Amino acid sequence: MVWEIGLPQTFAASVPDQPSEDQLIEDCKRGNIRAYERLYEIHAARMKSIAFHMLGDRSDAEDAVQETFLKVYRSVAGFGGQSSLGTWMYRILLNTCYDQGRKKQRLAEGPVSADIPSRSNVPLKIALDRALSRLNERQRTVFLLFEVEGLKHSEIATILEAPEGTCRSWLFEAKRELKRMLMESRS
Amino acid sequence: MKFECGDLERALAVPELMQEARDHLKNCPACRSELRLWNEISSAAGALHEDWASPELWPRIKSAIAAEPRPRPVWWSDWKVWALAASIIVAAGLLFWLNRAPGTFGPEQAANRDFLTERALQDVEKNEAAYTQAIDRLYQLAQPRLQNARSPLAVNSREKLILLDSAISDVRTNVQQNRFNASLQMELAALYREKERTLQELVTNDRKN
Numbered sequence A: 001m002v003w004e005i006g007l008p009q010t011f012a013a014s015v016p017d018q019p020s021e022d023q024l025i026e027d028c029k030r031g032n033i034r035a036y037e038r039l040y041e042i043h044a045a046r047m048k049s050i051a052f053h054m055l056g057d058r059s060d061a062e063d064a065v066q067e068t069f070l071k072v073y074r075s076v077a078g079f080g081g082q083s084s085l086g087t088w089m090y091r092i093l094l095n096t097c098y099d100q101g102r103k104k105q106r107l108a109e110g111p112v113s114a115d116i117p118s119r120s121n122v123p124l125k126i127a128l129d130r131a132l133s134r135l136n137e138r139q140r141t142v143f144l145l146f147e148v149e150g151l152k153h154s155e156i157a158t159i160l161e162a163p164e165g166t167c168r169s170w171l172f173e174a175k176r177e178l179k180r181m182l183m184e185s186r187s
Numbered sequence B: 001m002k003f004e005c006g007d008l009e010r011a012l013a014v015p016e017l018m019q020e021a022r023d024h025l026k027n028c029p030a031c032r033s034e035l036r037l038w039n040e041i042s043s044a045a046g047a048l049h050e051d052w053a054s055p056e057l058w059p060r061i062k063s064a065i066a067a068e069p070r071p072r073p074v075w076w077s078d079w080k081v082w083a084l085a086a087s088i089i090v091a092a093g094l095l096f097w098l099n100r101a102p103g104t105f106g107p108e109q110a111a112n113r114d115f116l117t118e119r120a121l122q123d124v125e126k127n128e129a130a131y132t133q134a135i136d137r138l139y140q141l142a143q144p145r146l147q148n149a150r151s152p153l154a155v156n157s158r159e160k161l162i163l164l165d166s167a168i169s170d171v172r173t174n175v176q177q178n179r180f181n182a183s184l185q186m187e188l189a190a191l192y193r194e195k196e197r198t199l200q201e202l203v204t205n206d207r208k209n
């Protein structure tokens, strides 16, 4: 087992394989790299997928995940446990993606949006993927978190710092918009 | 109410209305297709989860974290610690001023300048109480870190603080027996200042690491 960055062996070895949420937070606050590795194991797959859908590129998505981990490392001392560490990380990830997305959009001098394939026999997954990229930021985010990544309404509300009912209505708007786009492309 | 094609979206938002939509759906292929698409969106969404192997990503993150300065200790960001530190500085300033203020030891007291007047003593005791309480609370907060500390400086500081506490306790006993003795009060203040300095040294050292 490889222990880390300048910390005493006894300290690193005291982190159990399945630490509790509180323990994980405490270990992250102490800068224990094993705790960050555990966070990576738990959340990275979902974080990559979310970032991919926000940025449209795997390499950009990985950069966003890396940036998120660094932001967590830098600011975890101030994390007061008002939400779970996971939801806090997703919030940081989304903000990172919004920032990166905006930079990218500015560089491209215009919104990056793909046309929805108009052939009626195109697989729904592809058409939906394209339609999703044309949703506004807020609608895309709730749809991604709920329908694609399977987060609960309560978790999404915490991540977006909005009332649960509001998040539910954003989700409805997102689905209605997707349905409209898909119907248009089929007619 | 007669259900019409335009009511379908409302029914999608309010599931209770779907009951009313049933008869209409039986006879309306357009609405049936719209409802099918609505349901398909949710079932197809799960397949949009994008998964790919990134064997380089964690090593990259790990190196990036390693290149960062170490995070400050948890208590460093605690406002209570800073509030206490500020109150210690203020109280120490007051105590210093009281010990130095010319009025406290005016010419009329020159004959017995080692003895404090009742008024000055009350001031000293009041400020000393605030000062020592603030230091004690900071000490309490630093205790877990002190106990877990392994560095030579922390071990030294721990031992020094034990000695200082013992000396403070002795001088306090003497002060209680001789409340008006200014040099004893000053000796006590000096011991507290030393304790404060030791704690500050620990804080600064922790920050550097």
Ligand SMILES: [Zn+2]
Pocket: B004, B005, B006, B024, B028, B030, B031, B032
């Ligand atoms: Zn109809």
